[in-house]
Amino acid sequence: MNFKKYSVRDLGNFSPAALNEGGDMIGNQIDNWLTSVLLADGTIFTLPPEIILPWDINNNGLALAMLNGSPRQPVVFHIATQQLEPISISGCSRLWIGAINDNDDLAGTADIAGTTDRRGFILNVKTKAVTWVLPTIASPPGARPFLELNDLNNRGHASGQQGWVGTIAQQREVPIFYSGNTVRSIGDPAIMAGSGQITNNDRMSVGWLPDPTQPGNSAFYDAVTNTLSPIPIPGELWDFNASGEMLWQGQLPDRHLYITSAIGTSRLDQLFPAGSGWSQPFAIIMNDRGDIAGAGVVAGKPHGFLLSVDSIIRDKDKAIGLILWGVINDAAGVQFIGGRFRRVPPYGPLKDLLNELPTALQQEIISAIDQARFDDRNGVAAFSFQVRAIVERYRLQSLSSSESSPP
Numbered sequence: 205m206n207f208k209k210y211s212v213r214d215l216g217n218f219s220p221a222a223l224n225e226g227g228d229m230i231g232n233q234i235d236n237w238l239t240s241v242l243l244a245d246g247t248i249f250t251l252p253p254e255i256i257l258p259w260d261i262n263n264n265g266l267a268l269a270m271l272n273g274s275p276r277q278p279v280v281f282h283i284a285t286q287q288l289e290p291i292s293i294s295g296c297s298r299l300w301i302g303a304i305n306d307n308d309d310l311a312g313t314a315d316i317a318g319t320t321d322r323r324g325f326i327l328n329v330k331t332k333a334v335t336w337v338l339p340t341i342a343s344p345p346g347a348r349p350f351l352e353l354n355d356l357n358n359r360g361h362a363s364g365q366q367g368w369v370g371t372i373a374q375q376r377e378v379p380i381f382y383s384g385n386t387v388r389s390i391g392d393p394a395i396m397a398g399s400g401q402i403t404n405n406d407r408m409s410v411g412w413l414p415d416p417t418q419p420g421n422s423a424f425y426d427a428v429t430n431t432l433s434p435i436p437i438p439g440e441l442w443d444f445n446a447s448g449e450m451l452w453q454g455q456l457p458d459r460h461l462y463i464t465s466a467i468g469t470s471r472l473d474q475l476f477p478a479g480s481g482w483s484q485p486f487a488i489i490m491n492d493r494g495d496i497a498g499a500g501v502v503a504g505k506p507h508g509f510l511l512s513v514d515s516i517i518r519d520k521d522k523a524i525g526l527i528l529w530g531v532i533n534d535a536a537g538v539q540f541i542g543g544r545f546r547r548v549p550p551y552g553p554l555k556d557l558l559n560e561l562p563t564a565l566q567q568e569i570i571s572a573i574d575q576a577r578f579d580d581r582n583g584v585a586a587f588s589f590q591v592r593a594i595v596e597r598y599r600l601q602s603l604s605s606s607e608s609s610p611p
Contacts, residue, residue, distance in 0.1 A: 210475045210496075212482065215508030218242050220497035221258040222267075223489045227510065228283075229497060230258040230267040234506050241267050241281060249286060255279060260304050266329060268304045278312070280304070280329055293327065293334060302354040304329070311356035313364075324353035324364055324382070340387045341378070343368035353382065355402045360384040361427065363408045365398035379410040381427045390425050390432065399425070403446040404492065409435075437464060445492045461487050463496070472496070475511055482509065568594045 218240060220231040227244030239258045241249040257270035265283035270276045271290055278291040278301040293299060293314055301312035308329040315322050324337035339349040347368040356362045361384055367377035376393035381402075390410055391397065397412030406427035413420040422435045424444075435441055435450075442461070443451040449465040451472075461472035475496070476482045485500035496511040561569070572590045 210477070210511045210513060212476050212480050213510040213512060214502065215242065215497075215510060218248070218508040219499045219506075220488055220508055220510070222260045223491050223495065223497045223510070224261050224263045225491050225493055226263060227495065227512065228261055228265075229510070230261045230269065230281075231508065232258060234499075234508070239269055241283060243283070249281070249283070251281060251288070255281075255288070259301070262304045262308065263306045264308060266304055266308060268301060268310070278310070280310075289329070291327070291329075293325065300352075303356045305356045305360075306358045307360070309356060309360065311353040311362050313352040320348045320370075322348075322350035322352070324351045324362070326353070326356065326360065326362065337362070337364075337382055337387060339366045339368075341366060341368075341389060341393070343370075346370055351380070351387070352398075354399060357402050357404045357406070359404065359406070361402060361406055363399040363402040363410075367393050367397075377412075379408070379412070379425070381406075381408060381425065383427070388427070388430075396420075401444065403444070405446045407444075407446070409441060409444065437462075442487060443490045445490055445494065447492055447494060449490065449494055451487055451490050451496065461485070463490075465494075472498075485509065562598075565594070565598045568598075 215229075217234045218229070218231055219234050220229040220242070222230050229242045231240060231242065232238065233240055233250070238253060239251045239255045241251070241261070243249075251269065254272045255269050256272045257276075258267070259270065260268040267281040267283065269279055269281065271279045275298045278299055280289045280291060281287075282289065291299065291301065291310065295317055296314040297317040298315040299312055300314075301310050303311050305311075310327045310329060312325060312327075313322060314325050323339070326335040326337070327333070337351055337353060339351040341349070343349040347370040349366070349368045351364065351366040353362045353364040355364075362382040364380050364382065365377045366380050366387065366389065367375065369375040374395050376395065377397045378393045379390040379397055379399040381388045381390060381399075390399070390408075391412065394412045394414040395416060397414075398410070400409040400411070402408045408425040408427065409422065410425050410432070411420055411422045422441060423432050424435060425432050437450060437452045439452045439454040439458075439462070441450060441452050447465070449463060452462055452464065454460050454462065463470050463472060463475065472487055473482075473485050476485065481502055483501045485498060487496050487498040489498070490496045494513045497509070499506055499508050501507070569591060572587065572594060
């Protein structure tokens with residue numbers, strides 16, 4: 205049974221472009237198209253008119269947009285101080301930035317001044333440290349190789365594409381997964397191929413056009429298992445998250461928007477509470493919690509909306525399992541408890557605690573963690589049950605040993 209229900213928040217004259225886990229958004233004002241940041245508590249910051257193209261917002265209060273000009277320059281808005289920080293890298297003539305993660309790292313693509321070199325990079329907003337990600341595949345003589353990064357998760361892993369362009373007849377590309385150390389090509393170069401979003405559990409959307417006379421293909425790539433699977437929906441994928449939910453639009457003549465998860469598929473307009481007065485909803489973005497932001501019509505006028513999940517923890521063991529999994533992997537370690545967004549502490553403290561356990565117990569728990577699958581509720585429940593059983597068995601063994609020991 206689906207226990208997920210939604211409440212709708214009317215954003216009024218605000219159309220969202222990006223949404224973080226706490227309900228903060230960056231987008232545009234509908235009547236004048238000014239870039240703005242709208243916080244979950246209703247506070248709105250209108251950015252200067254030269255700021256265009258709202259792009260991303262992280263959970264630490266940094267929002268990413270573009271400064272109008274030639275070339276256009278990326279800019280970060282610091283919500284706490286309301287300061288704008290233009291982003292540049294010495295020696296680069298042009299920057300494209302695709303995403304900002306919760307470590308305050310930016311991922312994008314740079315053109316090196318005075319050369320035809322185009323490469324990916326990861327830049328930390330605070331330290332200004334840059335990690336370059338260079339092309340790794342050979343290109344034909346006379347062709348210019350390139351590598352581009354599109355998205356970045358909290359593990360420092362990125363999605364993108366690499367290939368070559370120049371004197372050959374066609375540009376060739378192949379999707380890539382960047383592990384933080386190495387670049388992994390996904391398939392072989394096609395006329396046009398690339399990747400989009402990457403989730404905190406290292407799942408990517410990829411697409412390619414091997415033949416311009418044929419329809420393109422879309423798939424999910426799981427970097428953990430190094431497997432590629434067709435997208436299991438009969439339509440166009442709009443967004444997806446680490447929980448396995450997919451936001452998509454049906455094929456002609458059906459152009460409705462749908463949300464699909466492990467518990468089934470629902471039409472977007474059917475998620476609005478009955479009698480809410482909304483029509484023609486158009487979804488734009490979804491976060492890992494499952495909140496959906498977009499725009500629709502209320503009383504004949506366009507309004508932005510946020511469909512928020514009304515979370516009810518119905519099984520504490522499942523919630524504990526999810527939190528523990530997030531802590532151990534330092535990935536998506538978040539949970540909504542008591543109606544509030546809770547950040548989970550990072551990997552380090554739990555790792556230290558595990559190291560203090562007796563070796564036999566530590567090894568059993570780590571083995572259970574390594575083998576656990578959390579793609580659905582059954583996986584979470586199985587992991588939670590297994591860890592409790594391991595600890596209880598060890599407790600009974602210890603008790604038996606102490607009772608049998610001579611005084």
